[in-house]
Amino acid sequence: xxxxxxxxxxxxxxxxxLRTNALKDFVDAVVYPGKVAQLQKLIKxxxxxxxxxxxxxxxxxxxxxxxxxxxxxQRAVLxxxxxxxxxxxxxDEYSRTATFEAGIYGPRLEAWLNERGFTLxxxxxxxxxxxxxxxxxxxxxxxxxxxxxxxxELLVALEMISPKGELKTLRVPAGATGPDIxxxxxxxxxxxxxITKSTVHVHHLPEERRYAAALxxxxxHCVDFQRELTGSSLDMAMIRVSDPEESRLFEMLAxxxxxxxxxxxxxxxxxxxxxxxxxxxxKCLVMLGMDVEEHTARRQDVAVRALVRRYGGFFVGRxxxxxxxxGRFNMPFLRNHLMEVSIGIDTLETxxxxxxxxxxxxxxxxxxxxxxxxxxxxxxxxxxxxxxACLYFTIxxxxxxxxxVAQWRKLKEAANQALMKNGGNMSHHHGIGVDHKxxxxxxxxxxxxxxxxxxxxxxxxxxxxxxxKLFD
Amino acid sequence: xxxxxxxxxxxxxxxxxLRTNALKDFVDAVVYPGKVAQLQKLIKxxxxxxxxxxxxxxxxxxxxxxxxxxxxxQRAVLxxxxxxxxxxxxxDEYSRTATFEAGIYGPRLEAWLNERGFTLxxxxxxxxxxxxxxxxxxxxxxxxxxxxxxxxELLVALEMISPKGELKTLRVPAGATGPDIxxxxxxxxxxxxxITKSTVHVHHLPEERRYAAALxxxxxHCVDFQRELTGSSLDMAMIRVSDPEESRLFEMLAxxxxxxxxxxxxxxxxxxxxxxxxxxxxKCLVMLGMDVEEHTARRQDVAVRALVRRYGGFFVGRxxxxxxxxGRFNMPFLRNHLMEVSIGIDTLETxxxxxxxxxxxxxxxxxxxxxxxxxxxxxxxxxxxxxxACLYFTIxxxxxxxxxVAQWRKLKEAANQALMKNGGNMSHHHGIGVDHKxxxxxxxxxxxxxxxxxxxxxxxxxxxxxxxKLFD
Numbered sequence: 043x044x045x046x047x048x049x050x051x052x053x054x055x056x057x058x059x060l061r062t063n064a065l066k067d068f069v070d071a072v073v074y075p076g077k078v079a080q081l082q083k084l085i086k087x088x089x090x091x092x093x094x095x096x097x098x099x100x101x102x103x104x105x106x107x108x109x110x111x112x113x114x115x116q117r118a119v120l121x122x123x124x125x126x127x128x129x130x131x132x133x134d135e136y137s138r139t140a141t142f143e144a145g146i147y148g149p150r151l152e153a154w155l156n157e158r159g160f161t162l163x164x165x166x167x168x169x170x171x172x173x174x175x176x177x178x179x180x181x182x183x184x185x186x187x188x189x190x191x192x193x194x195e196l197l198v199a200l201e202m203i204s205p206k207g208e209l210k211t212l213r214v215p216a217g218a219t220g221p222d223i224x225x226x227x228x229x230x231x232x233x234x235x236x237i238t239k240s241t242v243h244v245h246h247l248p249e250e251r252r253y254a255a256a257l258x259x260x261x262x263h264c265v266d267f268q269r270e271l272t273g274s275s276l277d278m279a280m281i282r283v284s285d286p287e288e289s290r291l292f293e294m295l296a297x298x299x300x301x302x303x304x305x306x307x308x309x310x311x312x313x314x315x316x317x318x319x320x321x322x323x324x325k326c327l328v329m330l331g332m333d334v335e336e337h338t339a340r341r342q343d344v345a346v347r348a349l350v351r352r353y354g355g356f357f358v359g360r361x362x363x364x365x366x367x368x369g370r371f372n373m374p375f376l377r378n379h380l381m382e383v384s385i386g387i388d389t390l391e392t393x394x395x396x397x398x399x400x401x402x403x404x405x406x407x408x409x410x411x412x413x414x415x416x417x418x419x420x421x422x423x424x425x426x427x428x429x430x431a432c433l434y435f436t437i438x439x440x441x442x443x444x445x446x447v448a449q450w451r452k453l454k455e456a457a458n459q460a461l462m463k464n465g466g467n468m469s470h471h472h473g474i475g476v477d478h479k480x481x482x483x484x485x486x487x488x489x490x491x492x493x494x495x496x497x498x499x500x501x502x503x504x505x506x507x508x509x510x511k512l513f514d
Numbered sequence: 515x516x517x518x519x520x521x522x523x524x525x526x527x528x529x530x531x532l533r534t535n536a537l538k539d540f541v542d543a544v545v546y547p548g549k550v551a552q553l554q555k556l557i558k559x560x561x562x563x564x565x566x567x568x569x570x571x572x573x574x575x576x577x578x579x580x581x582x583x584x585x586x587x588q589r590a591v592l593x594x595x596x597x598x599x600x601x602x603x604x605x606d607e608y609s610r611t612a613t614f615e616a617g618i619y620g621p622r623l624e625a626w627l628n629e630r631g632f633t634l635x636x637x638x639x640x641x642x643x644x645x646x647x648x649x650x651x652x653x654x655x656x657x658x659x660x661x662x663x664x665x666x667e668l669l670v671a672l673e674m675i676s677p678k679g680e681l682k683t684l685r686v687p688a689g690a691t692g693p694d695i696x697x698x699x700x701x702x703x704x705x706x707x708x709i710t711k712s713t714v715h716v717h718h719l720p721e722e723r724r725y726a727a728a729l730x731x732x733x734x735h736c737v738d739f740q741r742e743l744t745g746s747s748l749d750m751a752m753i754r755v756s757d758p759e760e761s762r763l764f765e766m767l768a769x770x771x772x773x774x775x776x777x778x779x780x781x782x783x784x785x786x787x788x789x790x791x792x793x794x795x796x797k798c799l800v801m802l803g804m805d806v807e808e809h810t811a812r813r814q815d816v817a818v819r820a821l822v823r824r825y826g827g828f829f830v831g832r833x834x835x836x837x838x839x840x841g842r843f844n845m846p847f848l849r850n851h852l853m854e855v856s857i858g859i860d861t862l863e864t865x866x867x868x869x870x871x872x873x874x875x876x877x878x879x880x881x882x883x884x885x886x887x888x889x890x891x892x893x894x895x896x897x898x899x900x901x902x903a904c905l906y907f908t909i910x911x912x913x914x915x916x917x918x919v920a921q922w923r924k925l926k927e928a929a930n931q932a933l934m935k936n937g938g939n940m941s942h943h944h945g946i947g948v949d950h951k952x953x954x955x956x957x958x959x960x961x962x963x964x965x966x967x968x969x970x971x972x973x974x975x976x977x978x979x980x981x982x983k984l985f986d
Contacts, residue, residue, distance in 0.1 A: 181690035207961035215902035218653035225697035430687035489679035500968030
């Protein structure tokens with residue numbers, strides 16, 4: 043059980059392989075170091091014996107980051123489960139930073155901070171089953187990253203053990219001190235070393251986490267609105283734009299099980315009101331969140347509503363927003379139930395500049411539809427920046443009964459090609475692992491890859507750390 | 515003339531060596547490539563012939579980043595002046611990014627953007643004599659970085675030529691695609707390659723650049739205020755805190771040349787008002803700047819004034835702020851005049867977490883005073899972050915007539931030791947070069963340095979690029 047659990051992550055590919063007995067590679071054993079000294083010993087021993095080590099945090103990789111691969115000439119592969127190294131080390135309230143051992147799970151970290159009046163504010167969908175070290179290693183993004191930043195922006199300092207010794211950075215807010223080692227370790231997916239500690243920004247618990255929804259006539263209006271709001275002085279935590287397909291699904295789910303005259307009347311009235319605003323069948327739902335002080339929430343509310351109107355939208359109100367907030371971690375669980383009835387769900391995400399969002403959106407949707415013609419393909423813009431946004435695609439399809447793995451490969455290949463041809467990167471916050479490796483290597487120049495591989499050769503000369511992923 | 519001009523930067527150490535004929539190392543020639551292809555040829559040729567290349571942008575390094583050093587076995591050293599590669603390449607208005615060749619000077623870049631309604635918003639004190647490539651290579655910070663970000667935060671994508679080929683990154687807002695190559699190149703100070711292009715965030719020209727001043731009873735009140743304001747939802751461009759010594763100097767300069775009964779009366783009245791607020795001899799001046807829309811400026815003004823009061827301060831008004839804004843690039847020029855009358859000025863800067871600001875401030879001041887007892891030593895907190903601030907020290911002293919270089923070395927050594935012992939990094943935005951190299955290497959672990967050096971070995975195996983600086 044331990045070996046199987048530690049030989050796969052939570053991707054659709056992992057789940058179908060587990061269900062169909064198609065997983066071929068397993069770790070030979072699982073090690074649970076409890077202290078840095080034990081981890082150092084383990085890494086030294088593995089280097090000498092040529093044994094591959096796959097670092098394991100919450101096990102929530104969706105890109106094949108946990109595949110039990112061994113490099114050339116290696117005799118075995120071990121999973122290094124870091125969840126015993128999960129201590130809360132210190133909180134500097136005045137500097138708004140906290141330090142944790144990297145194996146700590148999201149809920150434990152957040153509870154410890156909450157008790158002290160703080161929050162990390164980092165809520166990826168995997169929050170309940172992922173660790174701080176895993177977030178940093180894969181450059182995770184929380185749903186409220188517009189306010190708090192992606193994990194690499196929340197990162198102040200860290201410690202990492204490599205076969206060559208300990209990498210360590212200072213607890214300073216910024217520097218002009220050479221290449222940024224924090225930003226080398228962030229995203230290194232276990233190939234350069236094993237992260238043991240991280241110091242991160244923390245925020246006072248917001249007085250208010252206010253969520254609301256708005257509707258817009260089409261996706262272009264939403265992108266215009268998202269771009270404007272992200273570039274404004276308003277302090278938003280989330281501006282989540284659903285494309286027409288996803289908006290339709292949310293509407294269906296919201297109406298499911300409701301009937302009767304009153305409901306029908308309300309529906310009709312709503313349609314009529316929206317029609318006046320030219321919000322019809324192509325309508326898009328936007329979820330708006332802010333994590334701020336109560337008086338700021340009230341002030342911003344007025345400004346956001348004005349902006350919604352200016353961009354042709356209709357402010358729906360807070361009920362829909364609150365409902366989204368409650369269900370926000372549920373999606374991955376739903377996936378397991380649907381697989382029971384032979385419905386597959388896979389997701390993928392990318393980022394691009396604002397001027398390229400619509401083009402990339404349409405290209406990826408078209409590619410996925412042509413790979414699996416009967417599929418329902420939808421997208422939301424989950425995170426936004428000064429210069430662009432993250433596009434998060436969900437594809438729902440009838441699972442192939444003959445060869446679901448081949449079906450998945452076809453989907454994945456179609457998506458990767460579409461990303462590469464249309465100016466998207468291979469991942470915004472899931473990482474590269476095995477699944478995005480080929481596209482990632484194509485998107486880098488020869489010199490980029492030489493540089494990355496030289497770093498690994500230096501820190502891990504025997505190549506024991508998570509072989510076969512990312513640039514390896 | 516060309517050789518001398520390209521063999522030193524603008525540090526106090528550079529200036530005294532030039533004045534006293536103490537500069538020993540000169541570049542053998544200056545090369546002005548105009549195109550990437552020429553630069554590639556040059557780098558290839560220099561690698562074959564073992565000739566050191568020192569990249570030169572605006573020549574404003576204040577840390578010995580331009581020293582004409584050659585590595586072991588190298589036959590000559592050339593300065594590579596990049597200011598012919600200064601084209602404005604494109605502006606993506608919708609994505610708010612612009613792309614330039616790296617040799618472009620600040621004013622030209624800013625004028626090109628201004629004509630199109632945009633600004634980079636990056637105004638380091640060296641603005642008029644520094645280039646985009648230099649900013650990126652040394653991790654520069656503009657005076658309004660609270661709003662716009664340091665240059666490495668403004669950076670979207672770049673291209674760099676190394677002996678091993680071209681490094682290139684994608685124009686995307688964020689990613690989970692391995693170690694961040696932008697953040698490896700930023701701060702690499704010419705050791706890994708020569709930056710040829712950068713894509714950066716641009717902002718619409720603000721409707722208003724509003725500057726104002728406030729006074730506080732002491733430095734601790736200022737840090738409390740700066741920390742609170744930086745962590746709030748208010749969109750500030752600058753929160754510049756002067757310590758008591760610098761505040762006294764500013765007051766003296768403001769009163770210089772003013773006399774008469776009316777002036778004396780005004781002065782007395784001001785002192786009386788401040789006395790009521792307990793703002794006396796230890797008072798500290800805070801400059802506040804915002805680059806925002808006019809209605810936001812008005813709203814934030816009210817909120818900032820309330821915060822000033824809450825932290826025991828006194829809002830002085832906008833005249834002092836506007837005056838500061840006008841003179842903000844003048845300081846480096848003043849330095850040359852003072853050296854004529856044997857008064858030396860040097861500056862240094864560092865960053866630390868909020869809880870450590872006062873301790874580090876006091877330690878560095880004490881170290882500098884004990885190195886040169888008669889010196890006037892002062893400090894301002896020039897940039898602030900969620901978790902800490904930059905401390906910028908200025909030291910004014912009687913130049914030693916016998917050995918000014920030895921006097922400078924003593925000062926520098928005292929400062930570097932104080933930074934290391936008290937939790938400051940070796941630089942916040944000036945860089946490392948030669949002057950901070952020893953402290954920088956001490957603040958990094960052996961594995962950190964192995965990693966950095968392996969990157970250089972890979973991209974520049976002969977070691978021709980800016981040898982003897984940073985981690986080399």
